[in-house]
Structures are given as structure tokens and as C-alpha cells.
Amino acid sequence: MNLKELSQKLGLSQTTVSRALNGYPEVSQSTRRRVEEAARTFNYRPSTRAKGLATGQALAIGHVIPVSSKHEMVNPIFGDFIAGAGETYARHGYEMMLTIVDDANELQVYDGLKSRRAVDGVILHAPRMDDMRIPHLHKLGLPFAVHGRASGCQVPYAWLDVNNRRAFHRATDFLIDLGHTRIALINGLEDMDFAHRRRDGYSTSLLAHHIPIDTSLMRSGEMTEDFGYQSTRDMLQKADPPTAVLASSLISALGVRRAIEERGLVMGKDVSVITHDDVLSYLQNGSDVPIFTATRSSVREAGRRLAEMLLISIAEPDRPLQNALLEAELMVGSSTGPAPRKD
Amino acid sequence: MNLKELSQKLGLSQTTVSRALNGYPEVSQSTRRRVEEAARTFNYRPSTRAKGLATGQALAIGHVIPVSSKHEMVNPIFGDFIAGAGETYARHGYEMMLTIVDDANELQVYDGLKSRRAVDGVILHAPRMDDMRIPHLHKLGLPFAVHGRASGCQVPYAWLDVNNRRAFHRATDFLIDLGHTRIALINGLEDMDFAHRRRDGYSTSLLAHHIPIDTSLMRSGEMTEDFGYQSTRDMLQKADPPTAVLASSLISALGVRRAIEERGLVMGKDVSVITHDDVLSYLQNGSDVPIFTATRSSVREAGRRLAEMLLISIAEPDRPLQNALLEAELMVGSSTGPAPRKD
DNA sequence: ATTCATATCCAAAGCGCTTTGGGAAGATGA
DNA sequence: TCATCTTCCCAAAGCGCTTTGGATATGAAT
Numbered sequence: 001m002n003l004k005e006l007s008q009k010l011g012l013s014q015t016t017v018s019r020a021l022n023g024y025p026e027v028s029q030s031t032r033r034r035v036e037e038a039a040r041t042f043n044y045r046p047s048t049r050a051k052g053l054a055t056g057q058a059l060a061i062g063h064v065i066p067v068s069s070k071h072e073m074v075n076p077i078f079g080d081f082i083a084g085a086g087e088t089y090a091r092h093g094y095e096m097m098l099t100i101v102d103d104a105n106e107l108q109v110y111d112g113l114k115s116r117r118a119v120d121g122v123i124l125h126a127p128r129m130d131d132m133r134i135p136h137l138h139k140l141g142l143p144f145a146v147h148g149r150a151s152g153c154q155v156p157y158a159w160l161d162v163n164n165r166r167a168f169h170r171a172t173d174f175l176i177d178l179g180h181t182r183i184a185l186i187n188g189l190e191d192m193d194f195a196h197r198r199r200d201g202y203s204t205s206l207l208a209h210h211i212p213i214d215t216s217l218m219r220s221g222e223m224t225e226d227f228g229y230q231s232t233r234d235m236l237q238k239a240d241p242p243t244a245v246l247a248s249s250l251i252s253a254l255g256v257r258r259a260i261e262e263r264g265l266v267m268g269k270d271v272s273v274i275t276h277d278d279v280l281s282y283l284q285n286g287s288d289v290p291i292f293t294a295t296r297s298s299v300r301e302a303g304r305r306l307a308e309m310l311l312i313s314i315a316e317p318d319r320p321l322q323n324a325l326l327e328a329e330l331m332v333g334s335s336t337g338p339a340p341r342k343d
Numbered sequence: 344m345n346l347k348e349l350s351q352k353l354g355l356s357q358t359t360v361s362r363a364l365n366g367y368p369e370v371s372q373s374t375r376r377r378v379e380e381a382a383r384t385f386n387y388r389p390s391t392r393a394k395g396l397a398t399g400q401a402l403a404i405g406h407v408i409p410v411s412s413k414h415e416m417v418n419p420i421f422g423d424f425i426a427g428a429g430e431t432y433a434r435h436g437y438e439m440m441l442t443i444v445d446d447a448n449e450l451q452v453y454d455g456l457k458s459r460r461a462v463d464g465v466i467l468h469a470p471r472m473d474d475m476r477i478p479h480l481h482k483l484g485l486p487f488a489v490h491g492r493a494s495g496c497q498v499p500y501a502w503l504d505v506n507n508r509r510a511f512h513r514a515t516d517f518l519i520d521l522g523h524t525r526i527a528l529i530n531g532l533e534d535m536d537f538a539h540r541r542r543d544g545y546s547t548s549l550l551a552h553h554i555p556i557d558t559s560l561m562r563s564g565e566m567t568e569d570f571g572y573q574s575t576r577d578m579l580q581k582a583d584p585p586t587a588v589l590a591s592s593l594i595s596a597l598g599v600r601r602a603i604e605e606r607g608l609v610m611g612k613d614v615s616v617i618t619h620d621d622v623l624s625y626l627q628n629g630s631d632v633p634i635f636t637a638t639r640s641s642v643r644e645a646g647r648r649l650a651e652m653l654l655i656s657i658a659e660p661d662r663p664l665q666n667a668l669l670e671a672e673l674m675v676g677s678s679t680g681p682a683p684r685k686d
Numbered sequence: 687a688t689t690c691a692t693a694t695c696c697a698a699a700g701c702g703c704t705t706t707g708g709g710a711a712g713a714t715g716a
Numbered sequence: 717t718c719a720t721c722t723t724c725c726c727a728a729a730g731c732g733c734t735t736t737g738g739a740t741a742t743g744a745a746t
Contacts, residue, residue, distance in 0.1 A: 001458070002702055013726045018704060028724060045458040049401065050702035052392045053731045060440075067426055074426045076625040079417040083410055086443030095461065097403075098439045100429030115344070115388040117732095118438065225597070226630050251625060254568070254597055261604050282419040282594060287569050345732055356696045361734060371694060393732035396701045460702095 001044045010038055021046070048095070060095040061085075061310060062119035064110065066103035066126060071222050075126055076251060077278045077299045081147065084303025085123065092311055094120075107136050114142045121314050123147060123306060128191045143317070145310040147302060150193050158313055158321040160306040164194050164276075167295035167328035168201030168246065171274045174293075174330065175244045176209050179339035180272060183211075184242035186231050186252055187220040195220055198248060198276070217242055228255025236263055236271075243339045247275040250283050253292055257335075272336040276328070290333030297328040344387045353381055364389070391438070403438040404428075404653060405462035407453065409446035409469060414565050418469055419594060420621045420642045424490065427646025428466065435654055437463075450479050457485045464657050466490060466649060471534045486660070488653040490645060493536050501656055501664040503649040507537050507619075510638035510671035511544030511589065514617045517636075517673065518587045519552050522682035523615060526554075527585035529574050529595055530563040538563055541591060541619070560585055571598025579606050579614075586682045590618040593626050596635055600678075615679040619671070633676030640671040 007017040012031065020027045020035035027035075038044070052058050063082065067074055082096070089096050097119055101109045110133070113119050121143035124133055131150040138155040146159040175183050185202050188195040199218070206213055216238070219231040228247055235242055236259060247253040253275035260271045267273055277285050277294035285292050309322045350360040355374065363370045363378035370378075381387070395401050406425065410417055425439070432439050440462055444452045453476070456462050464486035467476060474493040481498040489502040518526050528545050531538040542561070549556055559581070562574040571590060578585055579602060590596040596618035603614045610616055620628050620637035628635050652665045 003704095004702075014703080015705080015727080016725055019725090022704085026724065031724080043454065043458055045455060046704095047396070047460045047702055049392045049395045049460065050731090051704075053390070053396055053733085054702080054704040056731070058392065063441075065426070065429075071624070073624040074422040076419070076422065076623075079419065079422045082441065083408070083417045083443050086408075086441065090443070096441045096443075098406075098425065098429065098441050100426050100433070100439075111386065112388060115386055117390045117392065222625070224625055224627055226627055230630070257601070280419075281414070281416040282565070282567055284567055284569055287573070346734095347732075357733080358697080358735080359695055362695090365734085369694065374694080389734095390732055393701090394734075396703085397732080397734040399701070 001042045003044075003046065006038060006042060006044050009042070010035060018046075058118055058120045059093060060097045060119045061089060061307070062097045062099060062113050062122040063125065064099045064101060064106060064113075064122060066106050067100055068222070069102045069104050073222055076223075076249075076283075077280060078125070080278070080280050080298075080300045081125075081303040083281075084298075084300035084305075085307035086303075088304050088307035088311065094311065106133060110137055110140060110142065114140050121145070121310050123310060127193050129193050129196055131193070143310065143314050145306050145313065147306055148193055149197075151196060156321055158309055158323060160302055160309060160324040160326070162194075162297045162302070162326050162328050164197040164328075165201035165204075167276065167297070167330075168198040169205045170201075170330055171246055171293075171295050172202050172205035173209075175246070175272060175274065175336070176205065176211065178244075178272065178336060180244040181211050181339070182214075182217065182240065182242040182244070184217040184232070184235050184245045185219070186228055186245060186247045186256060187218065188223050188248045190220045195248065202246060223249040223252045225251050225255040225258075228252030229259045230255070232256045232259035233262070236260070236265075242271070244272040244274070244336075247273065250275055250277050250280070250285060250292065250294070268335045268337045270340055272339075274336060277331075285331075286333065290331050291335060293333045293336040294331050295328040296331050297326050302326065344385045346387075346389065349381060349385060349387050352385070353378060361389075401461055401463045402436065403440045403462045404432060404650065405440045405442060405456050405465040406468065407442045407444060407449060407456075407465060409449050410443055411565070412445045412447050416565055419566075419592075419626075420623060421468070423621070423623050423641075423643045424468075424646040426624075427641075427643035427648075428650035429646075431647050431650035431654065437654065449476060453480060453483060453485065457483050464488070464653050466653060470536050472536050472539055474536070486653065486657050488649050488656065490649055491536055492540075494539060499664055501652055501666060503645055503652060503667040503669070505537075505640045505645070505669050505671050507540040507671075508544035508547075510619065510640075510673075511541040512548045513544075513673055514589055514636075514638050515545050515548035516552075518589070518615060518617065518679070519548065519554065521587075521615065521679065523587040524554050524682070525557075525560065525583065525585040525587070527560040527575070527578050527588045528562070529571055529588060529590045529599060530561065531566050531591045533563045538591065545589060566592040566595045568594050568598040568601075571595030572602045573598070575599045575602035576605070579603070579608070585614070587615040587617070587679075590616065593618050593620050593623070593628060593635065593637070611678045611680045613683055615682070617679060620674075628674075629676065633674050634678060636676045636679040637674050638671040639674050640669050645669065 003014050007014045017035050020032045099109050124146040127146050127148040127150040130152040134153045134157055135155050137144045149159050149161045221227045245256050247256050257267050260267050265271055274293045277296045279298040346357050350357045360378050363375045442452050467489040470489050470491040470493040473495040477496045477500055478498050480487045492502050492504045564570045588599050590599050600610050603610050608614055617636045620639045622641040
């Protein structure tokens with residue numbers, strides 16, 4: 001069923017039917033109702049492609065998911081972020097177009113999306129420091145919004161980020177207040193912008209409390225369970241092991257816990273753990289009482305809001321670029337406690 | 344840059360340029376090269392929408408991701424599956440269109456995709472038993488392929504599935520051979536088809552070895568870490584606790600391990616654990632030696648292959664529907680060992 | 687020299703929609 | 717009663733591509 005057939009069935013012109021369905025005023029109430037009714041019974045929906053061609057819009061937003069060529073790794077927060085963004089798109093009649101790409105040729109993908117006019121804008125995931133993608137998209141003239149930020153990036157851009165620095169600053173403060181001085185940081189990959197900010201928050205807190213920074217207590221890598229486990233195991237074997245661990249993701253925190261317990265230690269007593277928690281749907285931090293003390297910020301909510309921001313900037317291109325800094329809440333669970341006595 | 348402009352620049356008709364770029368024979372080698380060259384320098388790529396409108400194809404595949412309305416849960420295997428499917432699409436010049444939807448109104452989404460002519464076909468995720476979506480899509484006439492199967496479904500359909508029944512049958516056999524008789528099953532949600540098949544494999548093995556089936560050793564729910572933990576903790580508190588646990592996902596297996604260790608028991612000695620492992624990129628089962636003994640089947644590979652199958656059935660509609668049954672490999676890790684003596 | 691394939695190219699129609707620029711009633715006011 | 721607005725509708729152009737149905741030239745075959 002297409003517009004032509006529908007309008008013939010109604011004995012109206014395509015113009016009128018189109019206008020009736022799109023809420024234009026040049027149609028009487030009675031015919032509008034008649035058209036809407038017919039559209040429903042014949043299950044008519046305008047072809048997205050034809051509509052897009054006629055209006056010059058794609059009514060679609062692109063998400064380009066980089067898969068690290070080294071590790072073949074898909075970011076686990078991705079599913080929940082997408083779920084949030086998808087809600088927003090559905091509400092506004094947009095489609096979501098996904099591209100999976102080896103991070104080596106991500107830039108070409110953007111060129112392709114632009115030149116094929118496949119999307120009205122894109123969401124940028126997992127920004128690195130000085131991310132080249134941002135100036136590239138800027139130059140391309142394709143509207144975009146970034147989930148996170150890229151330090152050192154000169155051009156302006158719309159973004160939404162968690163206040164990673166403050167979150168990790170507070171978490172470190174919290175551990176120091178509990179008497180910990182040997183605090184390990186198990187971070188994400190070094191070139192990710194968020195990892196850099198988290199480390200910054202951590203170091204700043206240590207320095208403010210005159211605690212020397214020990215680089216042997218800092219690790220960074222892909223945030224897998226095994227990475228958390230290996231890193232913690234190594235550090236616990238040291239002569240002067242950490243009494244607290246700050247982890248960048250719940251998944252690696254699970255590995256941290258494993259290493260602690262394997263050594264016969266008790267988490268929250270012998271070793272305290274704080275993790276960042278993205279509130280992923282399949283990885284809840286305990287059911288009622290949180291297991292891990294955590295800095296918490298929902299990535300799904302981030303998806304909802306960032307998508308909203310992008311749609312606004314597409315609808316009103318002259319509006320100044322928006323950004324949002326979400327504060328993570330510090331939820332105290334049972335994985336933290338006072339630093340053990342040194343005897 | 345569009346076709347019209349490009350052909351003017353070349354002093355050729357749109358027809359010729361289009362044909363040159365699409366590999367039709369009615370173009371001389373020399374002009375074809377000239378056209379290709381120009382297309383490259385002017386960065387011309389045909390508009391997907393216009394092309395789709397002209398050819399009647401969408402050049403896009405839909406993935407409808409149901410989000411359980413109760414649990415707001417996004418299936419964690421989804422990211423890796425998509426990554427696999429995306430590779431295939433990229434190779435064939437297709438786009439991937441994602442829709443996130445509350446599982447209550449999933450059927451309408453398919454109607455919408457069809458009537459808006461937004462996709463050429465869809466991939467069906469997470470089939471339930473007697474899944475209504477399959478006859479619905481069949482009636483709609485929208486090509487589709489199912490990741491998994493739906494027992495009791497009458498209409499024919501293309502699918503790719505892991506041999507869940509055999510995998511869990513073998514895993515149970517393996518445990519029984521080690522001397523275990525009290526074997527728990529921590530399964531996925533009851534109405535998921537795969538959960539049913541896994542339970543079937545498990546029960547069949549027990550029965551074949553004349554081991555009575557104890558329903559108090561069987562749990563099913565969303566496969567979270569916490570679910571694995573809670574279930575195992577409960578069962579270990581029983582008078583006659585299990586000496587082995589079969590888990591449906593690596594995530595819940597992590598919870599199983601936590602419950603075991605919390606009780607001061609040793610996994611692989613006091614309690615054996617086997618899990619199914621979807622080989623998710625962010626949840627590797629150990630780095631060199633697998634931690635968990637596992638039935639293993641890559642969900643990313645499944646994505647690649649199922650996408651391939653769908654594209655074929657779209658390209659050749661008359662071909663009989665394909666299906667593929669992947670065998671999971673049983674990888675022995677350190678989480679299994681002989682059943683402890685009863686003294 | 688004439689005929690007929692063959693190799694190259696082109697004009698124009700059509701895909702399903704939106705939107706511009708009217709046009710024909712009916713309502714309104716003088 | 718007549719001119720003037722509104723109100724409501726329509727024909728046709730255009731979005732950027734593919735594809736049909738020729739047209740023209742070239743060379744081989746007669």
C-alpha cells in the first residue's frame with residue numbers, strides 16, 4: 001500500500017492525503033479523520049526512503065562502533081547505551097543505524113555515511129585523547145555528539161560525560177579517610193580519555209593528602225575480568241601490597257575480588273575495593289545491598305540524554321552546542337572498610 | 344556531489360555513469376576507468392535512499408532487540424552477535440538497522456519495518472518456545488532468520504542454533520563420569536527456547552545414568568551474576584547440597600563461584616562447575632588455561648553466519664530455507680574435578 | 687557498396703514521497 | 717448582487733538514483 005493507492009481509494013489527491021497525515025492545516029477535520037482512518041485500516045505507512053528522498057532527511061542516526069583491531073573487543077557498555085539511545089529515537093521517529101568497524105578505518109566509515117547521505121548525524125563512542133575523529137567529523141559537516149570527551153581537542157563539539165575525575169577523586173578520598181594509603185588503580189586502556197581523567201582524579205586526591213604516587217600500583221588495560229584478576233594478584237604478591245583497589249569497571253572488579261579471595265583475604269576487611277559501576281542491566285551490583293562500593297552512573301540514561309541532545313542539534317543547527325556533565329553517585333557497599341592495622 | 348553533477352563533470356549521461364559504477368557491460372573499459380577515477384576524486388557515493396527507492400531494495404537488515412519489560416534487561420551476548428553480523432553486512436554493502444523495543448510491542452515493530460519498507464529482512468533474537476513472532480513474520484512476508492530455534496513452531500524458518508541439548512548432555516555426562524550425582528542446573532529464563540533444550544539435555548543424561556531428577560537443584564532466571572550467586576548459595580545450604588553446578592552463562596558462573604568460595608569451599612575440588620561460554624569479547628574464560636570447564640560456542644561467529652544465511656535467502660528467495668546447528672566444544676578447565684568422597 | 691551485428695552511449699520514465707503554485711467552491715461584507 | 721477572502725483541494729515538479737528502449741557509430745560480413 002502506497003500513497004497513490006491510498007489516495008485513489010479515498011478519491012483524494014496524493015497531496016491532500018500526505019498533508020492530512022502530516023498534520024498540515026490545509027485539510028478539513030472531516031477528511032483528515034477519514035484519511036487517518038483509512039491509513040490505519042490499510043496499514044499504510046510512508047516509505048522511509050521515499051520520504052527521506054523528498055525531504056532531504058535520513059531520519060536515521062548512525063552509531064559507529066569501533067572494534068579494537070588488537071583485542072577484537074566490543075565495549076560491554078555498548079548494549080545498554082544503545083538501549084537508552086534507542087528509546088529516544090523511537091520517540092522521535094528516528095531509526096538507529098549501526099556500523100561495526102575495525103578502529104583502523106573508522107574515518108572512512110564516517111565519510112561513507114556522509115556521502116551516501118545515510119544518516120542525519122552520528123554518535124561518537126569511546127573517545128580517545130586527542131581523538132582525530134572529532135576534527136574529522138567537524139570538517140565533514142556531519143552533526144555529531146560524543147559520549148565522553150576528548151582532552152586536547154580544539155574544535156567545539158557536543159558531548160555528555162560522567163565527571164570521571166571527581167568520581168575517582170571522591171572515591172580515593174573515601175579510601176584515604178578510611179585510613180588507606182596503599183591504593184591501587186586498575187584502569188581502562190591508557191589512551192581512552194576517561195581513563196586519563198580517572199587517573200587524574202585519583203592522583204590529585206593522593207597528592208592532596210601527601211601520599212606518594214606509586215606507579216607500581218597503577219595498571220591499565222582492557223577492562224576484562226581477567227585483567228582485574230591478574231593485576232590484583234600481581235600487586236598482592238608484592239612486599240608492600242595495596243590495602244585498597246580502585247577499579248574502572250564492575251567486570252574487572254569481579255576479577256579483583258577473585259584475586260583477593262584466592263589469597264585467603266576478605267574483601268572489605270583485608271582489602272577494600274571501589275569500582276565504577278555503569279549500571280549495566282546484566283551486571284547488577286548486588287540485588288538489595290550493593291556488593292561493591294561504587295561510583296555509579298547509568299550508561300543507559302546517558303544514551304537517552306545524548307541522543308536527545310543530538311536530535312536537538314540536528315533540528316536546530318544554529319543553537320549553540322550542548323554538553324552535559326553527569327555526577328556519579330558514591331554508593332557505599334560492603335567492599336570497603338577501615339584499613340587493616342599494620343601488625 | 345550527486346550523479347547528475349558527476350555526469351556533467353564527465354560529459355557523460357547519468358545512465359552511463361551509473362552503469363560504469365555498477366559494473367554493467369555496456370560501458371567501454373576506458374570510460375569506466377575514467378568514471379571510477381572521477382567518482383573517487385569527487386568522493387561520490389550514490390545516495391542509499393535514492394538507490395533504494397529506484398531498486399526497491401532497502402539494502403538494510405533489521406535487528407529488533409527486545410528489552411524485557413520486567414527486568415529492563417539487554418541480553419549481554421547482543422554486542423558480540425551484532426559485531427559478527429556487522430562484518431557480514433559490511434562485506435555485502437548492507438546497513439544494519441537496530442530497533443530497541445519493549446518485548447510487549449515487538450510485533451508492531453515488525454509491521455512498521457515492513458510497511459515503511461525500511462529493511463529487506465530481519466534477524467530474530469532470543470526466541471521463546473512457541474514464539475509468536477515467527478508465524479507473524481512468516482505471514483508478513485518479511486524475510487527473516489532466527490538466532491536459535493522455537494520448539495513447537497509450525498511454520499518453516501531459517502535458523503542457526505547451538506546444539507544446546509547435546510552440549511548440556513555431554514557436560515552432564517562429564518560430571519557423572521567424575522562421580523557426581525548431585526548436579527545443579529542454573530538455567531536461563533524458563534520460556535527461552537535454549538533454556539528448555541539445555542534442561543532437556545541435562546535431564547536426559549541424568550535419566551540415562553539412573554540418577555533421579557531433583558527439581559530443587561534446578562533454577563531458572565535472568566542470567567546475572569547475582570542470580571548465579573543467590574541460587575548457588577541457597578542450594579549449598581541444603582542438607583544434601585550439590586557437588587556440581589551446571590551454569591547457563593559465564594556471568595552467572597561468576598556468581599556460582601562467589602557462592603562456593605564464600606562458603607569456604609574450593610571450586611574444582613569441593614564443587615565442580617561447568618558453564619556455557621558464548622566467548623564474549625569482554626568476558627574471556629581465563630587467559631591461557633580456562634578457568635571454567637565450559638561448553639563453548641562463539642556468538643560472534645554465529646552472528647557472522649546467520650547474517651550470511653539471511654542475505655542469501657534474500658538474494659535467492661526460491662532457495663529452500665537454510666539452517667545450521669553448531670556443536671559446542673567441551674573445554675576442560677580447572678573448575679571440575681572428581682566428586683568429593685562422602686566422608 | 688550495402689547489410690547487419692556489436693559496442694557505446696543517451697533520453698526519459700519511474701520508484702514513493704513532499705511541496706509549490708494554483709484553482710474552485712463557499713462564506714463574508716458592502 | 718458583486719467583489720473579496722477563506723477554505724479545501726489538486727496537478728505537477730522534484731528528490732537522486734536505476735533501467736528501459738532506443739540511437740549512433742564502428743567494423744565485419746556479404
